[in-house]
Amino acid sequence: MKVYMQKIDREQVKILIKNNIRLDWRGSTNPLSSYQSKKKKFPGIVVIFIMNAVLSVILSMFFFKTADLFSGLVFTAFATMMVISMQIMLEFGNTLITSEDYLIIAPHPVSSKTFFMSKIIHTILYVTALSVSISAVPAVAAGLKYKSIGVVFLVFIHFWVCNIFAAALIMNIYTWVLKVIDRQRLERWLGYMHMVFIFSAYIGMNIIPRMFKHVLVDINVEDLIWTKLLPSYWFGTWIKMAIDGWQLYHLLLGLLGIVLFLILGKIAVSYLSLSYAESLTKTGWNKKKKRHNKSSSIISRIWRKYSNEEDRALLMLIRANFKHDIQFRIGVLSMVPLVIFYLVFSLISEGSNVRDPFAPVEGTQGMTNIMFGIACIIAPYTLIGSLQASKQWKAAWVFFAAPLNRVNLIRAMERISNLLVTIPMAIFLSIILSFLYGSVLHAVLHTITLIVIALCALTLINVFSIKLPFAMDNTSNNWAGSVFKTMFVGMLVFGIPLGVIGTKGYGGYLGWMLYIIIFLFVRWLLGLGQIRRIKKALAKWEFTG
Amino acid sequence: MIQVENISRSFGDLKAVNDLSFRVNTGEIFALLGPNGAGKTTTIKIILSMLKPDSGRIRFDGKEISSEDNGYKSRIGYVPESCALYENLTGFEFLQFIGNLHHIPEDEIKSKGDSLLEALDLGEVSNQLIREYSKGMKQKILIVSAFLHDPDVIILDEPFAGLDANAVSVFKEIFREQANQGKALVFCSHILEVVERLVDRILIIKEGQKLVTGTPEEIISKTGHTSLDRAFNELTGAQDIDSKARDIVDIIGNRNGKNNE
Structure with a gap:
């Protein structure tokens, strides 16, 4: 009876x-969502397909x-395994982890x-x-190079097998980790992993194309020992043997791939149970010590004096969200590697000299500035973006x-x-630049x-993005959109x-002060525009949660 | 029909259910009562194999159940306390989904689902997404989905939450009629006036342990009160309700640490 009940229906x-x-x-949590399409004309999955198509041209x-x-085959398939793994984790996480499933x-x-x-x-379909x-x-490129339609299909199949293997590996890691540690810790762990992956993807997108010029010319995978560790090598050996005849170590590595695939499948079936889903619904039961209010510090007294109720x-x-909402915490923390990346990228020119952002520009240096x-x-824009969306967006009724003063709140x-x-x-910038320029x-x-220019830019972005804090549902591709907006x-x-100052210079201290006054005036004007737009938007808003 | 035998379940240091035993018979409405955090929902989840007990066992029709054997679930209908619904399905699609999981033929789901939705004034919104429903409408969908496969045991955790008075009256009649037809109903509610008039037997628990069991009349007479809610207050240790309420009113009236008076 038990066996019958455990059969797959x-x-x-x-x-x-x-x-x-x-x-x-x-x-709203999956790129396939048409809910998003009402606002953005097409589902997020189209953006992912376009991104993949661009990447595939490079590959x-x-x-x-x-x-x-x-x-x-080995290099391209391994690159796609990395990309697909990240996409599954970042964009299609709901196919693996959905706590509501268990309750229903x-x-x-x-x-x-x-x-x-x-x-x-469900995961395999994606x-x-x-x-x-x-x-x-x-696949088409390989078919063209080797003048064979068969190669097109082989590349397709090889990619598919490697990507399924990557997805199976991820599923097993998820379930295994969940069995070893509790859900809250897992979420924290996955959150940090998520951040590392975002950072890796971001760095990868910028660095890999630069590397192409140098590293891949006429590389033979057989010359590199470490490639034998890649799953794309194991599965590719079958194609290699079909074309060039068999060798013992190819056969062994090919069999290793199949055996590992079967083991992953077997582990997945034995690990995966409804108790896995159950553990997703658990809440923390550990009692925590009550925190006693500390006596007011000078900073908090100053803060209370100069802030309004909405700020507080x-x-x-x-x-509270930073402490208890891992998604929010990760969103906020993700700005740290991004800032470091942009700073390093813009300060170090061609790996040697430290650049002055206000120095006269030549050629592509303008972009670096x-x-x-x-x-x-x-960083501030990432924080504002993180403040706008929340899992608990329905609690925003309190703002209504x-x-x-909702203008103040926004x-x-x-x-x-x-x-x-x-x-x-x-x-931080003053310290870094003082150290690099040798002049405080x-x-x-x-x-x-x-x-001061950054303040203008931030206010400008916010003029066109008026939202109440923590009042918007989290959507999956906010991040990419925000980064794009910030860049633009x-x-x-x-x-x-930067162009003007770079060409003309500050014009002495008086000139510098004039620039600052102009920027502050522009920001003040933008602030007035922002208030006007907020008031207009508020007149239309309704709470639909 | 359901026998709960010495079940216990802890979450860390918290003992949610502690050596609890009771039975629910066919044709009766059985109420599981207790203050917030008493262990009612945990007990129900153990009966449904949604949680594993640390010790003890559950028997369904005399057979011990386990989390691996879920065949008995086709004979149980469950209305959860939390409004657990796929909000991006329409009301009818949700019923269809649940009906499919129970292998109810498609035409039967259609005719039964339509009739039930119509009878509960949800006919016009049956093709709207659940996320657009009011709380009461969502609750009706939950209750209907629990009855769709005509189960022998119906477990209702706060079934009246969000329902209007008319809907509550209708569902009370439905529950009574189901019990008359030989079904067993397990009922958790904080609306004790309804419990007093509707149920056959009551078990009151606190901190996961049994306090008292009996018919509503037996429990009321044991405490010497005239209503179930007063008896419940006394049994669960919530004494001197009036002075507690007065204290709270005083606190509400205090602003900046000073009394308005």
Whole structure:
């Protein structure tokens, strides 16, 4: 009887998959969502497909740069494994982790195996779609280079197998980690991992194309020992053997790939159970010690004196969310590597000299200077972006019910991000630039100018992005959109003044002060525009939570 | 029909259910009562194999159940306390989804689902997404989905939350009629006036342990009060309700640490 009940029920699997896809289509946490399409014209998955298509063009170059088909296959498939793994974790996490499933499905006669078979197939469907989007161009490129239609299919299949392997590996890691540590710790752990992956992806997107020039010319995968550790090598050996005849170590590595694949499948089936889903619904039961209020410090007394109620309410929410909402914490922390990346990228020119962002520009150096400006606004803007969305967005009813000043509340996001990020950033920049230029005065003047321009840029972004704090549902591709917006406004706002100052110079201290006064005046004007737009927006807003 | 035998379950240091035993018979409405955090929902989740007990066992029709054997779930209907619904499905799609999981033929789901939704004044919104429903409408969908496969045991955790008075009256009649047809109903609610008039037997628990069991009349007479809510207050240790309420009113009236008076 028990054995019968644990069988996979095909009908239920079909129903669960159909339901999952329907929910993906209508929900807001998956790029397939058409909910987002109402605002953004097309679902987020289209953006991912376009991104994959662009990447696939770059990847197809591997086939022309590497010594033979096998080498091309190993490198390109491994690159796609990394990309697909990240996409599954960052964009399609809901296919693996959805806590609501357990509460709804567990009371019904659905076995663990049935439930997780549906999850696995659901994931494989996405992996297949992503795999096709990233493998189409390289497959055709390989077919063209080796003048064989068969190669096109082989590349397709090889990519697909490697990507499924990567997805299976991720699923096993998720479930294994969940069995070893509790959910809260897992979320924290995954959150940090998520941040590292975002950073890696971001760095990768910028660095890898530069590397192409140097590292891949006529590489033969057989010359590199470490490539034998890549799953794309193991699965590629079957193609190698089919084309060039078999060798013992190819056969052994090919078999190793298949055996590991089977083991992953076996572990997945034995690990995955409804108790896995149950653990997702658990809340922390550990009693925590009550915190006693500390006596007021000077800083907090100053803060209370010069802040308004809305600032204080928002700061309290930020502290609570940072402490308890891992998604928010990760969103905020993700600005640290980004700032470092942009600063390093803009300060170090061609790996040697330290650049002065206000020095006259030649050729592409203008872009590097603008990167410096982006480094100044990316952190406060990331914080503002994180403040706008929340899992608990429905609690925003309180902003509608309470007699607070909502104009102040919306502007408080900018004020607090300046307090928490822009000012510390200015101090940090002054120190770094003083050290690099060997002149404190030079560094401070530059920093003040950059920060004042950054304040203008931030206010400008906020004029066009009016939202209440923590009042918007989290959507999956906010991050990419925010970065794009920051880059665009950064280029626009920093491009002109940096160009002018770079060409004309400050014109002495008086000239510098004039620049600062002009920037502050522009910011004041933008602030007036922002207030006007906020009032207009507020007149239309309704709470729909 | 359901026998709960000495079940215990802890979460860290918290003992949510502590050596609890009771049985629910066919044809009766059985109320599981207790203050917030008493262990009612944990007990229900253990009965449904959603949580594993640290010790003890559950028997369904005399057979011991385990988390691996979920066949008995096809004979149970469950209305959870939390409004656990896929909010991006329409009301009808949700019923269809649950019906499919129970292998109810498609045409039966259609006719039964439509009729039930119509009878509960949800006919016009059956094709709207659940996220657009009011709380009461969502609760109706939950209750209907629990009855869709005509289960033998119905477990209702706060079934009246968010329902209007008319809907409560209708569902009370439905629950009574189901019990008359030989079904067993397990009922958790904080609306003790309803419990007093609706249920056959009551078990009151506190901190996961049994305090008292019996018919509503037996429990009321044991404490010497005239209503179940007063008896419940006394049994669960919430004494001197009036002075507690007065204290709270005083606190509400205090601003900046000074009394308005």
